[in-house]
Amino acid sequence: MKLLHAADLHIDSPLRGLSGYEGAPVEEIRSAARRAVANLVDLARAEAVDAVLLAGDIYDGDWKDYHTGLFFTVQMRRLADAGIPVLLVAGNHDADSRITRELRLPPNVHRFSTDQPETVAFEDLGLAVHGQGFGVRDVTDNLAVTYPAPRGGMFNVGLLHTALTGRDGHDNYAPCSVGDLVSRGYDYWALGHVHAREVVHEAEPWIVFPGNIQGRHARETGPKGATLITVDEPGRVAIEHRDLDVVRWARLDVDASTATDVDDVLDLVRRRIAEARASAGDRLLAGRVRITGAGDVHEALWRDERRFVFETRALAAEFSGVWLEKVRLATRHAELADAGAELPALVADLARTAQALRADPSALEQLVRGIPGLKTLDARVAEEGIAPADPAWRADLFDQAVDLLTALVTGTDGEPG
Missing domain, CATH: 3.60.21.10 (Metallo-dependent phosphatases)
Structure with a gap:
C-alpha cells in the first residue's frame, strides 16, 4: 500500500x-x-x-x-x-x-x-x-x-x-x-x-x-x-x-570575515549563488543574501551600502533563474569582534532580547503592533506589503530591525554609537 x-x-x-x-x-x-x-x-x-x-x-x-x-x-x-x-x-x-x-x-x-x-x-x-x-x-x-x-x-x-x-x-x-x-x-x-x-x-x-x-x-x-x-x-x-516546489527560497549567508575588499565579497557571493542555483535544479531560485562576519571590509560595505546592493543584484543576473529578494549587510568591525568579552553590554542585551522575542510569537506581535502608525496603514497593505497580522511579516520586520540596530550600535568606527 x-x-x-x-x-x-x-x-x-x-x-x-x-x-x-x-x-x-x-x-x-x-x-x-x-x-x-x-x-x-x-x-x-x-x-x-x-x-x-x-x-x-x-x-x-x-x-x-x-x-x-x-x-x-x-x-x-x-x-x-x-x-x-x-x-x-x-x-x-x-x-x-x-x-x-x-x-x-x-x-x-x-x-x-x-x-x-x-x-x-x-x-x-x-x-x-x-x-x-x-x-x-x-x-x-x-x-x-x-x-x-x-x-x-x-x-x-x-x-x-x-x-x-x-x-x-x-x-x-x-x-x-x-x-x-x-x-x-x-x-x-x-x-x-x-x-x-x-x-x-x-x-x-x-x-x-x-x-x-x-x-x-x-x-x-x-x-x-x-x-x-x-x-x-x-x-x-x-x-x-x-x-514538489517550483520556486526554491534560499537564505544565502556569506561570511565576509576573510575578504579584504568589496570585490572579494562579491566573489564570495557569486560562489554562494552558484551553489544554491545548482541545488535548486530547474526551479526558480529566490534568494535572500545576508553578509555576515567581522573584518576590515565592514567599513567599505557600509560606506556605500546602496551600491553594494545593486552590484549584488547585477551579479545575480549572470545566472539564469535567480532572483534576489533582499540583500542585507550584517557585518561588524574587526576591532569590535576582537574585543571579545568587552563587547558593549547593549549589543549583548539586544541579542538576548532578540532571541527571547523570536521564541515568543505573541510577544513579538504585541511589540510590532505597538509601532506608531501601523494602524493607519491598512489601505497600503496590498500595495506595499504592510501586514502586521501576518506572523511571517512581523518576524521579517523584526529581523531587519535587529540587523540595523546591531550595525548602528557597533558603528563603522568600532565604537558604540
Whole structure:
C-alpha cells in the first residue's frame, strides 16, 4: 500500500510587497502554489498511490472568487480519474468559519467532520483513517484525545492539523503532546500546520509534519513537498520526502570575515549563488543574501551600502533563474569582534532580547503592533506589503530591525554609537 501525505497547500496565498521589487518575478511566484498542487497530483498518479492524505490549510483563507475552489476541484477530478481517494481535514486557514464559498468536490474526496472525529475505512486496502477538521480558526482544544480507537488488523492513520506542544512561528492550535498521539495506538499520524518538514517520532507510530508543498516567502527555505508512505505490512513502513516546489527560497549567508575588499565579497557571493542555483535544479531560485562576519571590509560595505546592493543584484543576473529578494549587510568591525568579552553590554542585551522575542510569537506581535502608525496603514497593505497580522511579516520586520540596530550600535568606527 502507498499513501501520499501533504499539508498546507495554501492555494492562492496572497503575495505581499513583491510588486515593489524591481524585476520581481511576480507571476511566477504567484502561480507557484497552484503548480506545486499540480505536481502533487502528478506524483500521486505516477506512484499509483492508494490514497492522498491532506492535513489542512488547503486554502489560505476565504476565496476572492470561485476560481480558487475551481482549481482545487479540477485537480481532485484528476485524482478521481486515476481512482485515487482523497481524505482531508480543514485547518485554521480553511476552517468552516472562514470559507464562505463552496463548490461541490468530486466523490473521491472525503472531508472529515468538524464537529467530532470520524473514521473512514477501506476494507480492501486494510486502511483506516481517523480525522477531525477545524470548525473555527482558533481551535484550542486537544482534538487528538477524542480520536477513536484503532481498527484491528488495519493500518491506522490519524489525520490532524496541530502545532503539537508548539512550534516557532506557528500559533498553538489543537495542542497535544507526542504522548497523546502515541497513546491512540495508530500506525501513522499525518500532521499539518507546521511548514517545516519534521519527523517527530519514528515508527510505532510515525508522527510526521511533511511541511508545506511550496515555500511562500524568504523565511520558508529549502526543499518543500510531500511524504510518500509505503506499507509492506503493518509494522513495516517506509517514508520518503518528495520535492514538489517550483520556486526554491534560499537564505544565502556569506561570511565576509576573510575578504579584504568589496570585490572579494562579491566573489564570495557569486560562489554562494552558484551553489544554491545548482541545488535548486530547474526551479526558480529566490534568494535572500545576508553578509555576515567581522573584518576590515565592514567599513567599505557600509560606506556605500546602496551600491553594494545593486552590484549584488547585477551579479545575480549572470545566472539564469535567480532572483534576489533582499540583500542585507550584517557585518561588524574587526576591532569590535576582537574585543571579545568587552563587547558593549547593549549589543549583548539586544541579542538576548532578540532571541527571547523570536521564541515568543505573541510577544513579538504585541511589540510590532505597538509601532506608531501601523494602524493607519491598512489601505497600503496590498500595495506595499504592510501586514502586521501576518506572523511571517512581523518576524521579517523584526529581523531587519535587529540587523540595523546591531550595525548602528557597533558603528563603522568600532565604537558604540
